[in-house]
Amino acid sequence: xxxITVVQAGRxxxxxxxxxxxxxxxxxxxxxxxxxxxxxxxxxxxxEQVDAGDMTVMPGLIDCHTHLGGASSPNYTxxxxxxxxxxxxxxxxxxxxxxxxxxxxxxxxxxxxxxxKWAVNNGHMHGPRIVACGxxxxxTGGHGDAHNLPCDMIQRSHxxxxxxxxxxxxxxxVRLLNRMGADAVKIWATGGGMWDKELETDxxxxxxxxxxxxxxxxxxxxxxLAHAESxxxxxxxxxxxxxxLEHGEELDDECRRMMVENGVIHVPTLQLFxxxxxxxxxxxxxxxxxxxxxxxxxxxxxxRVADNFTASRLAGVTIAVGSDSFSxxxxxxxxSTLSEIHTMVETGMPExxxxxxxxxxxxxxxxxxxxxxxxxxxxxxxxxxxxxxPLDDIRSLAQDRLRYVRRxxxxxxxxxxxxxxxxxxx
Numbered sequence: 001x002x003x004i005t006v007v008q009a010g011r012x013x014x015x016x017x018x019x020x021x022x023x024x025x026x027x028x029x030x031x032x033x034x035x036x037x038x039x040x041x042x043x044x045x046x047x048e049q050v051d052a053g054d055m056t057v058m059p060g061l062i063d064c065h066t067h068l069g070g071a072s073s074p075n076y077t078x079x080x081x082x083x084x085x086x087x088x089x090x091x092x093x094x095x096x097x098x099x100x101x102x103x104x105x106x107x108x109x110x111x112x113x114x115x116x117k118w119a120v121n122n123g124h125m126h127g128p129r130i131v132a133c134g135x136x137x138x139x140t141g142g143h144g145d146a147h148n149l150p151c152d153m154i155q156r157s158h159x160x161x162x163x164x165x166x167x168x169x170x171x172x173x174v175r176l177l178n179r180m181g182a183d184a185v186k187i188w189a190t191g192g193g194m195w196d197k198e199l200e201t202d203x204x205x206x207x208x209x210x211x212x213x214x215x216x217x218x219x220x221x222x223x224x225l226a227h228a229e230s231x232x233x234x235x236x237x238x239x240x241x242x243x244x245l246e247h248g249e250e251l252d253d254e255c256r257r258m259m260v261e262n263g264v265i266h267v268p269t270l271q272l273f274x275x276x277x278x279x280x281x282x283x284x285x286x287x288x289x290x291x292x293x294x295x296x297x298x299x300x301x302x303x304r305v306a307d308n309f310t311a312s313r314l315a316g317v318t319i320a321v322g323s324d325s326f327s328x329x330x331x332x333x334x335x336s337t338l339s340e341i342h343t344m345v346e347t348g349m350p351e352x353x354x355x356x357x358x359x360x361x362x363x364x365x366x367x368x369x370x371x372x373x374x375x376x377x378x379x380x381x382x383x384x385x386x387x388x389x390p391l392d393d394i395r396s397l398a399q400d401r402l403r404y405v406r407r408x409x410x411x412x413x414x415x416x417x418x419x420x421x422x423x424x425x426x
Contacts, residue, residue: 003409004028004044009052009385015059015359015374017352019391025057027381030409035375050404050416052385058355059375060104060128060382060407062362063337064267065246065322068094069110069159074327076194080146080157087159088112094325094333095127101334101399104382104407105129105373107225107322107366109136109186110160117181126410129382131366133225134177135162136186137170137213139204143192143227160326161188167212170205174216184243184366185217189226189233199284200229201250203236210240223367225267231255238264244365246322248312249273249305250286256315265365266312267322271336271343273305280330306347313349320361321354338397345394352391380408385416 005027012023012035024041026034034041070087071079091112098106106128108116113132120127135158138144144161145154154163164173177185189205191198198204205213214224223243228234231250238245238258244265248255259266283289283301292307294300313319321344323336337358344354363373372382385404388396405413 002029004033004047005050005381006043006047007050007052007057007383007385007404008038009057010054011056011389011391012375013056013058013352013355013391014376015356016376017356019352023057025375025383027406030381032375032377032379032381034377048417050385050414052404052416055403056386056389056391057375058384058386058390059359059373060384060405061102061337061341061358062105062321062366062373063098063103063323063325064107064244064265064320064362064365065269065324066094066098066106066108066113066333067110067160067324067326068106068108068113068116069326070094070112071159071327074330077146077148079159080149080153084157088115091116092125094328097328097333097335098128098325098337099126099334099405099407099412101338102384102397102402102405103128103334103337104405105131105363105366105368107131107133107184109133111135112159114180114182126407126412128407129368129372129380131183131368132181133184133186134180134182135160136188136227137162137164137173138188139163139165141197142204143188143190143194143198145198147195147197167209170209170212171216174213174222178217178220178222182222185213185222185224186246187213187224187226187242189237190229192227192229193281193284201284201286203230203233205233205236207236207240210236210242214241238262243367244320246324247273249308251308251312253315256312256317259312259317260315263318265318265320265361267320267365268309268312269322269324269340270305270309270347271339272324272331274302274343274347275339278302309344310348313353318361318364319344319349319353319357320365321358334399338399341397342394351394354394355390382407 012020068091070091117130191202226237226242292300360373363369390397
Protein backbone atom coordinates (compact mmCIF):
# COMPACT_ATOMS: atom_id res chain seq x y z
CA UNK A 1 0.00 0.00 0.00
CA UNK A 2 1.36 3.42 -0.95
CA UNK A 3 2.33 5.89 1.75
CA ILE A 4 1.32 9.45 0.84
CA THR A 5 2.55 12.56 2.65
CA VAL A 6 1.37 16.10 1.98
CA VAL A 7 3.67 18.93 3.03
CA GLN A 8 2.31 22.48 3.20
CA ALA A 9 4.49 25.49 3.95
CA GLY A 10 4.76 29.24 3.62
CA ARG A 11 7.35 28.91 0.88
CA UNK A 12 9.13 26.24 -1.09
CA UNK A 13 12.58 26.74 -2.60
CA UNK A 14 12.72 24.18 -5.38
CA UNK A 15 16.50 24.13 -5.86
CA UNK A 16 16.42 25.65 -9.34
CA UNK A 17 16.19 29.20 -8.00
CA UNK A 18 12.40 29.35 -8.11
CA UNK A 19 10.21 30.08 -5.08
CA UNK A 20 6.64 28.87 -4.60
CA UNK A 21 4.76 30.82 -1.94
CA UNK A 22 2.06 29.08 0.11
CA UNK A 23 3.21 25.76 -1.31
CA UNK A 24 1.97 22.18 -1.34
CA UNK A 25 4.09 19.12 -2.09
CA UNK A 26 2.83 15.56 -2.36
CA UNK A 27 5.20 12.65 -1.69
CA UNK A 28 4.32 9.07 -2.53
CA UNK A 29 6.58 6.27 -1.27
CA UNK A 30 9.61 8.51 -1.04
CA UNK A 31 9.18 10.15 -4.45
CA UNK A 32 7.83 13.62 -5.18
CA UNK A 33 4.53 13.36 -7.02
CA UNK A 34 3.43 16.99 -7.26
CA UNK A 35 4.58 20.48 -6.28
CA UNK A 36 2.69 23.75 -6.62
CA UNK A 37 0.79 26.58 -4.93
CA UNK A 38 -1.79 25.59 -2.34
CA UNK A 39 -5.15 24.98 -3.98
CA UNK A 40 -3.75 23.89 -7.33
CA UNK A 41 -3.07 20.30 -6.27
CA UNK A 42 -5.65 17.68 -5.32
CA UNK A 43 -4.76 16.23 -1.92
CA UNK A 44 -5.55 12.52 -1.42
CA UNK A 45 -7.95 11.90 1.44
CA UNK A 46 -5.70 9.33 3.13
CA UNK A 47 -2.54 11.45 3.03
CA GLU A 48 -0.46 12.11 6.12
CA GLN A 49 -0.34 15.87 6.72
CA VAL A 50 2.82 17.82 7.51
CA ASP A 51 1.89 21.42 8.26
CA ALA A 52 4.98 23.62 8.19
CA GLY A 53 3.06 26.86 8.68
CA ASP A 54 5.14 29.82 7.54
CA MET A 55 8.35 27.79 7.41
CA THR A 56 10.49 26.99 4.36
CA VAL A 57 10.68 23.71 2.48
CA MET A 58 13.85 23.20 0.44
CA PRO A 59 15.88 20.33 -1.03
CA GLY A 60 18.22 18.36 1.18
CA LEU A 61 21.76 19.71 1.19
CA ILE A 62 24.49 18.20 -0.96
CA ASP A 63 28.11 18.21 0.19
CA CYS A 64 30.45 17.47 -2.72
CA HIS A 65 33.63 17.03 -0.68
CA THR A 66 33.79 14.93 2.48
CA HIS A 67 36.24 12.44 3.98
CA LEU A 68 34.42 9.89 6.14
CA GLY A 69 37.71 8.38 7.22
CA GLY A 70 36.89 8.13 10.90
CA ALA A 71 39.97 10.13 11.86
CA SER A 72 39.77 11.31 15.46
CA SER A 73 42.62 13.80 15.08
CA PRO A 74 43.72 16.44 12.55
CA ASN A 75 47.26 15.01 12.70
CA TYR A 76 48.15 13.29 9.42
CA THR A 77 50.36 10.67 11.08
CA UNK A 78 47.66 9.72 13.57
CA UNK A 79 45.23 9.23 10.67
CA UNK A 80 47.31 6.32 9.43
CA UNK A 81 48.34 4.63 12.69
CA UNK A 82 44.90 4.70 14.33
CA UNK A 83 43.06 1.40 14.56
CA UNK A 84 41.15 0.77 11.32
CA UNK A 85 38.10 -0.69 13.07
CA UNK A 86 37.88 2.26 15.44
CA UNK A 87 37.98 4.58 12.45
CA UNK A 88 35.24 2.54 10.79
CA UNK A 89 33.02 3.09 13.84
CA UNK A 90 33.79 6.81 14.00
CA UNK A 91 33.10 7.23 10.29
CA UNK A 92 29.52 6.16 10.98
CA UNK A 93 29.23 8.91 13.57
CA UNK A 94 30.69 11.42 11.11
CA UNK A 95 28.01 10.40 8.63
CA UNK A 96 25.39 10.80 11.34
CA UNK A 97 26.56 14.37 11.98
CA UNK A 98 26.02 15.20 8.32
CA UNK A 99 22.48 13.84 8.55
CA UNK A 100 21.77 15.91 11.65
CA UNK A 101 22.64 19.06 9.68
CA UNK A 102 20.31 18.27 6.77
CA UNK A 103 22.88 16.81 4.36
CA UNK A 104 21.09 14.16 2.32
CA UNK A 105 23.69 13.50 -0.41
CA UNK A 106 27.49 13.51 -0.33
CA UNK A 107 30.49 12.77 -2.48
CA UNK A 108 33.03 11.13 -0.24
CA UNK A 109 36.73 10.43 -0.57
CA UNK A 110 37.66 7.65 1.85
CA UNK A 111 37.92 3.90 2.18
CA UNK A 112 35.09 3.79 4.69
CA UNK A 113 32.83 5.78 2.38
CA UNK A 114 32.62 2.74 0.11
CA UNK A 115 31.61 0.59 3.09
CA UNK A 116 29.06 3.09 4.34
CA LYS A 117 27.55 3.35 0.87
CA TRP A 118 27.10 -0.44 0.86
CA ALA A 119 25.50 -0.39 4.32
CA VAL A 120 23.09 2.43 3.44
CA ASN A 121 22.16 1.07 0.01
CA ASN A 122 21.45 -2.37 1.45
CA GLY A 123 19.22 -1.06 4.22
CA HIS A 124 21.52 -1.83 7.15
CA MET A 125 21.57 1.78 8.33
CA HIS A 126 20.05 5.14 7.50
CA GLY A 127 22.34 7.59 5.79
CA PRO A 128 22.78 10.04 2.96
CA ARG A 129 23.04 9.10 -0.68
CA ILE A 130 26.77 8.49 -1.07
CA VAL A 131 28.72 9.01 -4.26
CA ALA A 132 31.82 7.14 -3.16
CA CYS A 133 35.30 7.77 -4.55
CA GLY A 134 37.20 5.39 -2.31
CA UNK A 135 40.76 6.54 -1.58
CA UNK A 136 42.09 9.41 -3.68
CA UNK A 137 45.29 9.27 -5.72
CA UNK A 138 48.37 10.95 -4.28
CA UNK A 139 51.96 10.89 -5.45
CA THR A 140 54.58 9.60 -3.03
CA GLY A 141 55.30 12.46 -0.67
CA GLY A 142 52.08 14.19 -1.68
CA HIS A 143 49.04 15.49 0.15
CA GLY A 144 47.71 11.97 0.69
CA ASP A 145 50.95 10.68 2.19
CA ALA A 146 52.26 10.69 5.75
CA HIS A 147 55.93 11.16 4.94
CA ASN A 148 57.30 9.85 8.24
CA LEU A 149 55.64 6.43 7.91
CA PRO A 150 56.46 3.50 5.58
CA CYS A 151 54.81 3.67 2.16
CA ASP A 152 53.29 0.21 2.53
CA MET A 153 51.51 1.39 5.68
CA ILE A 154 50.02 4.28 3.72
CA GLN A 155 48.75 1.88 1.08
CA ARG A 156 47.10 -0.31 3.71
CA SER A 157 45.82 2.18 6.25
CA HIS A 158 45.55 5.75 5.03
CA UNK A 159 41.87 6.55 5.55
CA UNK A 160 41.38 8.40 2.25
CA UNK A 161 44.46 8.07 0.03
CA UNK A 162 46.58 5.65 -1.96
CA UNK A 163 49.97 6.32 -3.55
CA UNK A 164 50.57 6.15 -7.29
CA UNK A 165 53.44 7.54 -9.36
CA UNK A 166 53.70 7.75 -13.12
CA UNK A 167 51.13 6.96 -15.83
CA UNK A 168 51.16 3.18 -15.49
CA UNK A 169 50.73 3.13 -11.72
CA UNK A 170 47.91 5.62 -12.12
CA UNK A 171 46.29 3.46 -14.80
CA UNK A 172 46.39 0.46 -12.47
CA UNK A 173 45.09 2.52 -9.55
CA VAL A 174 42.07 3.74 -11.50
CA ARG A 175 41.31 0.14 -12.42
CA LEU A 176 41.61 -0.88 -8.77
CA LEU A 177 39.23 1.90 -7.75
CA ASN A 178 36.73 0.78 -10.36
CA ARG A 179 37.07 -2.75 -8.96
CA MET A 180 36.29 -1.41 -5.47
CA GLY A 181 33.09 0.15 -6.79
CA ALA A 182 34.17 3.80 -6.92
CA ASP A 183 31.68 6.22 -8.47
CA ALA A 184 34.34 8.88 -9.13
CA VAL A 185 38.12 9.26 -8.91
CA LYS A 186 39.84 11.91 -6.78
CA ILE A 187 43.37 13.05 -7.60
CA TRP A 188 45.60 15.45 -5.68
CA ALA A 189 47.18 17.46 -8.49
CA THR A 190 48.95 19.75 -6.01
CA GLY A 191 50.06 19.73 -2.44
CA GLY A 192 47.88 20.94 0.39
CA GLY A 193 50.29 22.73 2.69
CA MET A 194 50.29 20.36 5.66
CA TRP A 195 54.10 20.19 5.65
CA ASP A 196 56.86 22.09 3.89
CA LYS A 197 57.46 19.56 1.09
CA GLU A 198 53.92 19.62 -0.26
CA LEU A 199 52.96 23.26 -0.58
CA GLU A 200 49.67 24.23 -2.18
CA THR A 201 51.63 25.77 -5.05
CA ASP A 202 53.58 22.55 -5.77
CA UNK A 203 52.23 20.61 -8.76
CA UNK A 204 52.27 16.89 -8.02
CA UNK A 205 51.11 15.28 -11.26
CA UNK A 206 52.11 16.44 -14.72
CA UNK A 207 49.83 16.74 -17.72
CA UNK A 208 50.62 13.24 -19.00
CA UNK A 209 49.72 11.69 -15.65
CA UNK A 210 46.51 13.69 -15.36
CA UNK A 211 45.48 12.68 -18.88
CA UNK A 212 46.06 9.03 -18.02
CA UNK A 213 43.74 9.24 -15.01
CA UNK A 214 40.99 11.04 -16.92
CA UNK A 215 41.29 8.76 -19.95
CA UNK A 216 41.30 5.55 -17.92
CA UNK A 217 38.36 6.69 -15.79
CA UNK A 218 36.40 7.72 -18.87
CA UNK A 219 36.67 4.18 -20.24
CA UNK A 220 34.40 3.04 -17.41
CA UNK A 221 32.37 6.27 -17.36
CA UNK A 222 33.79 7.52 -14.05
CA UNK A 223 34.33 11.30 -13.64
CA UNK A 224 37.50 12.72 -12.12
CA LEU A 225 37.66 15.42 -9.46
CA ALA A 226 40.95 17.23 -8.98
CA HIS A 227 42.40 18.94 -5.93
CA ALA A 228 44.21 21.86 -7.58
CA GLU A 229 45.51 24.78 -5.53
CA SER A 230 47.89 26.33 -8.07
CA UNK A 231 47.22 28.06 -11.37
CA UNK A 232 49.48 25.80 -13.43
CA UNK A 233 47.96 22.62 -12.01
CA UNK A 234 44.43 23.93 -12.46
CA UNK A 235 45.12 24.59 -16.14
CA UNK A 236 46.60 21.13 -16.67
CA UNK A 237 43.62 19.54 -14.89
CA UNK A 238 41.15 21.46 -17.03
CA UNK A 239 43.00 20.63 -20.25
CA UNK A 240 43.09 16.97 -19.22
CA UNK A 241 39.30 16.95 -18.81
CA UNK A 242 38.44 16.76 -15.12
CA UNK A 243 34.76 17.10 -14.21
CA UNK A 244 35.10 19.20 -11.07
CA LEU A 245 37.85 21.37 -9.64
CA GLU A 246 38.27 21.18 -5.86
CA HIS A 247 39.56 24.26 -4.03
CA GLY A 248 40.82 26.02 -7.16
CA GLU A 249 41.77 29.15 -5.26
CA GLU A 250 44.22 30.35 -7.93
CA LEU A 251 42.40 30.67 -11.26
CA ASP A 252 42.65 33.11 -14.13
CA ASP A 253 40.35 34.15 -16.95
CA GLU A 254 41.56 31.30 -19.16
CA CYS A 255 40.69 28.75 -16.47
CA ARG A 256 37.26 30.24 -16.01
CA ARG A 257 36.61 30.28 -19.75
CA MET A 258 37.53 26.58 -19.98
CA MET A 259 35.30 25.78 -17.01
CA VAL A 260 32.30 27.57 -18.48
CA GLU A 261 32.81 26.10 -21.96
CA ASN A 262 33.27 22.54 -20.71
CA GLY A 263 30.79 22.55 -17.84
CA VAL A 264 33.45 22.02 -15.17
CA ILE A 265 32.04 22.68 -11.72
CA HIS A 266 34.01 24.52 -9.04
CA VAL A 267 33.87 23.25 -5.45
CA PRO A 268 35.78 26.05 -3.68
CA THR A 269 35.65 24.88 -0.03
CA LEU A 270 35.61 28.58 0.78
CA GLN A 271 34.98 28.34 4.52
CA LEU A 272 38.14 26.28 4.89
CA PHE A 273 40.36 29.11 3.63
CA UNK A 274 38.40 32.06 5.00
CA UNK A 275 38.18 30.43 8.43
CA UNK A 276 41.05 29.59 10.81
CA UNK A 277 42.93 27.26 8.40
CA UNK A 278 45.82 29.65 7.75
CA UNK A 279 46.32 30.21 11.47
CA UNK A 280 47.64 26.64 11.64
CA UNK A 281 48.91 26.21 8.08
CA UNK A 282 50.44 29.49 6.81
CA UNK A 283 49.67 30.34 3.18
CA UNK A 284 52.41 29.76 0.61
CA UNK A 285 54.09 32.62 -1.27
CA UNK A 286 52.09 33.51 -4.38
CA UNK A 287 52.94 35.93 -7.15
CA UNK A 288 51.21 39.26 -6.63
CA UNK A 289 49.98 38.46 -3.12
CA UNK A 290 51.56 41.65 -1.79
CA UNK A 291 49.13 43.67 -3.91
CA UNK A 292 46.05 42.46 -2.02
CA UNK A 293 44.49 44.41 0.81
CA UNK A 294 45.33 43.38 4.37
CA UNK A 295 47.90 44.01 7.08
CA UNK A 296 49.28 40.46 7.23
CA UNK A 297 50.01 37.76 4.65
CA UNK A 298 47.08 35.74 6.04
CA UNK A 299 44.70 38.68 5.59
CA UNK A 300 46.02 39.24 2.06
CA UNK A 301 45.60 35.56 1.18
CA UNK A 302 42.04 35.47 2.51
CA UNK A 303 41.15 38.52 0.43
CA ARG A 304 42.82 36.96 -2.61
CA VAL A 305 40.80 33.74 -2.15
CA ALA A 306 37.58 35.73 -1.76
CA ASP A 307 38.31 37.76 -4.91
CA ASN A 308 39.11 34.56 -6.82
CA PHE A 309 35.75 33.09 -5.82
CA THR A 310 33.89 36.25 -6.82
CA ALA A 311 35.62 36.37 -10.20
CA SER A 312 34.60 32.76 -10.91
CA ARG A 313 31.03 33.40 -9.85
CA LEU A 314 30.72 36.52 -11.99
CA ALA A 315 32.29 34.72 -14.96
CA GLY A 316 29.45 32.20 -14.90
CA VAL A 317 31.36 29.23 -13.48
CA THR A 318 28.98 26.75 -11.85
CA ILE A 319 29.63 26.65 -8.10
CA ALA A 320 28.79 23.75 -5.78
CA VAL A 321 29.14 23.31 -2.02
CA GLY A 322 31.84 21.17 -0.47
CA SER A 323 33.08 21.28 3.11
CA ASP A 324 36.28 19.19 2.91
CA SER A 325 35.37 17.77 6.33
CA PHE A 326 38.18 15.39 7.28
CA SER A 327 38.28 15.76 11.06
CA UNK A 328 35.54 16.46 13.57
CA UNK A 329 37.95 18.78 15.36
CA UNK A 330 39.14 21.07 12.55
CA UNK A 331 36.29 20.79 10.03
CA UNK A 332 33.23 19.37 11.86
CA UNK A 333 30.86 17.35 9.71
CA UNK A 334 27.61 19.01 8.76
CA UNK A 335 28.41 22.23 10.60
CA SER A 336 31.09 22.93 7.99
CA THR A 337 28.62 22.25 5.18
CA LEU A 338 26.33 24.94 6.59
CA SER A 339 29.32 27.22 7.16
CA GLU A 340 30.28 26.88 3.49
CA ILE A 341 26.82 28.08 2.43
CA HIS A 342 26.94 30.98 4.90
CA THR A 343 30.47 31.93 3.79
CA MET A 344 29.49 32.02 0.13
CA VAL A 345 26.75 34.52 0.92
CA GLU A 346 28.99 36.58 3.17
CA THR A 347 31.49 36.72 0.30
CA GLY A 348 28.90 38.24 -2.02
CA MET A 349 26.89 35.39 -3.51
CA PRO A 350 23.11 36.03 -3.48
CA GLU A 351 21.22 33.79 -1.06
CA UNK A 352 19.20 32.18 -3.85
CA UNK A 353 22.39 31.25 -5.73
CA UNK A 354 23.91 29.78 -2.58
CA UNK A 355 20.85 27.55 -2.11
CA UNK A 356 21.21 26.34 -5.71
CA UNK A 357 24.94 25.74 -5.12
CA UNK A 358 24.05 23.60 -2.08
CA UNK A 359 21.36 21.60 -3.89
CA UNK A 360 20.94 21.30 -7.66
CA UNK A 361 24.49 22.31 -8.57
CA UNK A 362 25.79 19.73 -6.13
CA UNK A 363 23.61 17.09 -7.74
CA UNK A 364 24.99 18.06 -11.14
CA UNK A 365 28.57 17.84 -9.84
CA UNK A 366 27.84 14.34 -8.55
CA UNK A 367 25.86 13.39 -11.67
CA UNK A 368 22.77 12.52 -9.65
CA UNK A 369 20.61 15.47 -10.70
CA UNK A 370 18.15 13.02 -12.30
CA UNK A 371 17.55 11.67 -8.78
CA UNK A 372 17.84 14.59 -6.40
CA UNK A 373 18.91 18.21 -5.94
CA UNK A 374 15.56 19.87 -6.67
CA UNK A 375 11.96 19.44 -5.57
CA UNK A 376 10.38 18.31 -8.83
CA UNK A 377 7.97 15.48 -9.66
CA UNK A 378 9.75 12.19 -10.18
CA UNK A 379 12.73 13.00 -7.98
CA UNK A 380 13.48 11.60 -4.54
CA UNK A 381 11.79 13.32 -1.61
CA UNK A 382 15.05 14.59 -0.17
CA UNK A 383 14.01 17.74 1.66
CA UNK A 384 14.21 19.89 4.77
CA UNK A 385 11.82 22.15 6.62
CA UNK A 386 13.58 25.21 8.02
CA UNK A 387 12.05 27.43 10.68
CA UNK A 388 12.89 30.66 8.89
CA UNK A 389 13.55 31.99 5.42
CA PRO A 390 17.11 31.40 4.15
CA LEU A 391 16.49 33.87 1.32
CA ASP A 392 16.03 36.59 3.93
CA ASP A 393 18.68 35.37 6.39
CA ILE A 394 21.02 32.62 5.20
CA ARG A 395 21.99 31.86 8.80
CA SER A 396 18.45 30.65 9.46
CA LEU A 397 19.69 27.59 7.58
CA ALA A 398 21.07 26.13 10.80
CA GLN A 399 20.90 22.83 12.65
CA ASP A 400 18.78 24.24 15.46
CA ARG A 401 16.28 25.63 12.93
CA LEU A 402 15.63 22.29 11.20
CA ARG A 403 12.17 20.92 11.95
CA TYR A 404 11.86 18.09 9.43
CA VAL A 405 14.51 16.17 7.49
CA ARG A 406 13.76 13.43 5.03
CA ARG A 407 15.73 11.45 2.46
CA UNK A 408 13.33 9.52 0.24
CA UNK A 409 11.55 7.04 2.50
CA UNK A 410 13.95 7.68 5.38
CA UNK A 411 12.54 10.14 7.89
CA UNK A 412 15.41 11.51 9.97
CA UNK A 413 13.72 14.31 11.92
CA UNK A 414 10.06 15.20 12.49
CA UNK A 415 9.09 17.98 14.88
CA UNK A 416 5.97 18.90 12.90
CA UNK A 417 3.70 15.86 12.99
CA UNK A 418 1.92 15.26 16.33
CA UNK A 419 3.36 12.05 17.83
CA UNK A 420 0.01 10.26 17.73
CA UNK A 421 -0.22 10.82 13.98
CA UNK A 422 3.30 9.90 12.97
CA UNK A 423 3.88 6.89 10.77
CA UNK A 424 6.51 4.44 12.00
CA UNK A 425 10.05 5.44 10.98
CA UNK A 426 11.23 3.73 7.85
